[in-house]
Amino acid sequence: MGSKRVFVLLIGNKERGDVNHFQLLQEETALAEGRQLGFDVEVAYAPGFDQLRVLKRRLMDTASPIDAVVTEPASISTMDLVLRELKGKTGLMILSAWGPSVEQSAAAWGQGLPIGTVSTDHTAVGEIQGRQVKALLPNGGRMLYVAGPARSSAAEQRLAGLKSQLTDDVELHEISAGQWTEADGIVAFNDWYRVAKAGDPVLPVVAGGNDELALGARRACEALGDAEHRRALLEAKFLGVDGCPTFGEKLVAEGILSASIVTPANTGLALKHLARFWTEGTRVPLRSFTEARPLPAGSA
Numbered sequence: 001m002g003s004k005r006v007f008v009l010l011i012g013n014k015e016r017g018d019v020n021h022f023q024l025l026q027e028e029t030a031l032a033e034g035r036q037l038g039f040d041v042e043v044a045y046a047p048g049f050d051q052l053r054v055l056k057r058r059l060m061d062t063a064s065p066i067d068a069v070v071t072e073p074a075s076i077s078t079m080d081l082v083l084r085e086l087k088g089k090t091g092l093m094i095l096s097a098w099g100p101s102v103e104q105s106a107a108a109w110g111q112g113l114p115i116g117t118v119s120t121d122h123t124a125v126g127e128i129q130g131r132q133v134k135a136l137l138p139n140g141g142r143m144l145y146v147a148g149p150a151r152s153s154a155a156e157q158r159l160a161g162l163k164s165q166l167t168d169d170v171e172l173h174e175i176s177a178g179q180w181t182e183a184d185g186i187v188a189f190n191d192w193y194r195v196a197k198a199g200d201p202v203l204p205v206v207a208g209g210n211d212e213l214a215l216g217a218r219r220a221c222e223a224l225g226d227a228e229h230r231r232a233l234l235e236a237k238f239l240g241v242d243g244c245p246t247f248g249e250k251l252v253a254e255g256i257l258s259a260s261i262v263t264p265a266n267t268g269l270a271l272k273h274l275a276r277f278w279t280e281g282t283r284v285p286l287r288s289f290t291e292a293r294p295l296p297a298g299s300a
Contacts (some may be wrong), residue, residue: 004278007070008267019097022180022263023072025245026095029268032268063115068090071092072094072095080101082094084103088110089110092115098119118288124189124292126160126163132261135299144207144217146177148224175192184214185214185219185220186219188255206238242260259299
């Protein structure tokens with residue numbers, strides 16, 4: 001059991017500091033859980049376009065073969081490529097992604113090789129955020145939603161969940177960010193504002209697909225050249241998602257964000273599933289979810 005080697009590949013470029021706080025929590029949790037389970041856990045980062053190359057390179061290292069890969073694909077297309085590349089070669093736990101190809105690949109993955117997915121219930125996260133918005137706009141109003149990348153299933157599900165909770169008296173403005181970072185949140189807000197400023201860009205609620213995007217939108221508001229717009233937009237309630245202890249939770253405590261949603265790291269549950277498979281022969285569930293909760297507790 002102690003010889004099991006797990007390669008964890010997360011999204012980002014750590015050398016350039018291009019890693020969001022949830023990914024850092026994923027790494028911290030993977031290393032801590034791995035130690036507890038007696039696994040040899042390696043953690044690496046790669047931007048979305050480079051994930052497959054990094055995985056292929058690691059598989060070629062036959063001096064230290066791996067028993068399973070735990071990875072969060074940057075997009076559905078990347079996930080499909082990963083499934084095709086790893087099928088029959090090693091165990092696989094996919095984080096925060098789902099599609100028909102998962103079931104199709106699992107049917108003939110390979111004897112004795114675990115495969116499954118662990119995700120935040122992104123639709124439930126969106127529903128919680130939608131209820132937070134309703135609490136802030138009991139009589140309706142306007143809001144801006146800064147979504148994650150357009151090709152991300154997590155971003156799509158969070159937005160769908162939010163929309164399911166909004167009534168017709170809420171006017172929803174949407175913009176998608178390139179990635180999940182604060183810098184992308186700034187760019188996305190400015191793209192929206194560039195068009196909206198000709199009319200009335202002032203709205204009482206700005207929600208982000210995660211805490212970084214919400215903070216980026218706020219930072220963009222702080223930098224607006226129009227003093228009237230800047231002052232009015234900074235009175236808006238900014239809502240995020242992830243609630244990492246060292247970031248989102250801190251932003252809520254300081255009042256920079258009005259609310260967030262705590263989403264536990266998926267790596268911990270993924271490693272627990274692998275441990276049960278290898279020690280007890282328990283089949284890994286094809287779909288499993290961590291449980292999100294609103295922050296503060298009464299905000300939804």
